[in-house]
Amino acid sequence: xxxxxxxxxxxxxxxxxQIELGSIPALRLPARTHPPGRLRRRGPRHxxxxxxxxxxxxxxxxxxxxxxxIAHTVSRPGPNPxxxxxxxxxxGIPPFYAYAVQGSIYSRTVHGxxxxxxxxARYVKIRATASGKxxxxxxxxAPYNAFESFTGAADAxxxxxxxxxxxxxxxxx
Amino acid sequence: xDIKSRRxxxxxxxxxxxxxxxxxPGWDGGDSDAMDREMDASQAVTAIYQGHALGLTRLAFLMLxxxxxxxDVVQEAFCGLYRAWDRMSDHIHALGYVRASVLNGSRxxxxxxxxxxRPLAVPAAASAEATVxxxxxxxxxxxxxRRLPPRQREAVVLRYFADLPEQETAVxxxxxxGTVKSTTSRALAALARMLQEEEP
Numbered sequence: 216x217x218x219x220x221x222x223x224x225x226x227x228x229x230x231x232x233q234i235e236l237g238s239i240p241a242l243r244l245p246a247r248t249h250p251p252g253r254l255r256r257r258g259p260r261h262x263x264x265x266x267x268x269x270x271x272x273x274x275x276x277x278x279x280x281x282x283x284x285i286a287h288t289v290s291r292p293g294p295n296p297x298x299x300x301x302x303x304x305x306x307g308i309p310p311f312y313a314y315a316v317q318g319s320i321y322s323r324t325v326h327g328x329x330x331x332x333x334x335x336a337r338y339v340k341i342r343a344t345a346s347g348k349x350x351x352x353x354x355x356x357a358p359y360n361a362f363e364s365f366t367g368a369a370d371a372x373x374x375x376x377x378x379x380x381x382x383x384x385x386x387x388x
Numbered sequence: 389x390d391i392k393s394r395r396x397x398x399x400x401x402x403x404x405x406x407x408x409x410x411x412x413p414g415w416d417g418g419d420s421d422a423m424d425r426e427m428d429a430s431q432a433v434t435a436i437y438q439g440h441a442l443g444l445t446r447l448a449f450l451m452l453x454x455x456x457x458x459x460d461v462v463q464e465a466f467c468g469l470y471r472a473w474d475r476m477s478d479h480i481h482a483l484g485y486v487r488a489s490v491l492n493g494s495r496x497x498x499x500x501x502x503x504x505x506r507p508l509a510v511p512a513a514a515s516a517e518a519t520v521x522x523x524x525x526x527x528x529x530x531x532x533x534r535r536l537p538p539r540q541r542e543a544v545v546l547r548y549f550a551d552l553p554e555q556e557t558a559v560x561x562x563x564x565x566g567t568v569k570s571t572t573s574r575a576l577a578a579l580a581r582m583l584q585e586e587e588p
Contacts, residue, residue: 218585219576219579222529223548223579224548226526226529226530227529227533227545227549228549229522229526231447231449231450233449233455234449234455234458236442239441239445239459240459242433242434242437243463243467244434244470245467245470
């Protein structure tokens, strides 16, 4: 044991004795809302396996429903080539095209500062090939916040989208 | 539960050393099942609090330099122990659990406040010159301790204030025993330079 170690022991003990026995406050435990012995465990929650399977099936169903909804929404008004620039000047080229727009998604707050993540397909824009005019901007339906993929049908009037839910660091499609 | 009203035969109260053994008469780990039957979580956690709140609060105080923050950290650590009580496989580790929680809480409190640790005001010096010199020396030691990086300070406080062996210090800090050795060594070297003492 060195002189320094002795000094540390003595001085830390003396310093800590500013906290005196009688000054320690009473322990204030949180109230339990469940009967003793049946404590609901905190921390990571372990769901039964069937809940996971059900949630996965529900998510797939929601994506399919969202896809049909978007496809229907986009195709129903049916941008009219004559109304949006007339007939395309080149035969064989689709009258409309779609492309993804990169965007930012708010994802988390750290020390009071909000941070976002950039996703490649935050929106999709559909333009008229002939005029370049934006005919429609499509956002993913809630709760989804990004597109995973999209495609156009051969008639160039129907677009199909697959949406996904982006969470910081992972995707829940 | 008011600690002041339950002070009959308090084990280890008033002693700064942390002891990882009995805090309740008859509870030495060998009959923890019997204790589980007899005491619910509230009673058990309160008993550990009565035995160790003072030492843990002093430890947190050395880490944080703030009395109120130290008390809050200890309260929260015991609330965490209470919440975790029923899922702990062996309650003999309860003290180690709560000690690690106090250290974690102290780290979080330091990060949140970005506290600049200052030596607390030492009570007015007595007339005796020796007392004045001792207090000045203590002030210097505490100031040097608080200039250490948090992990080094943890190692020093656990080894030389709580008198924990290296292995228990490692468990409390969540690091290996080798890391405790090297961290403590660096801390002592830094303190020796700051205090102009001979290095160990």
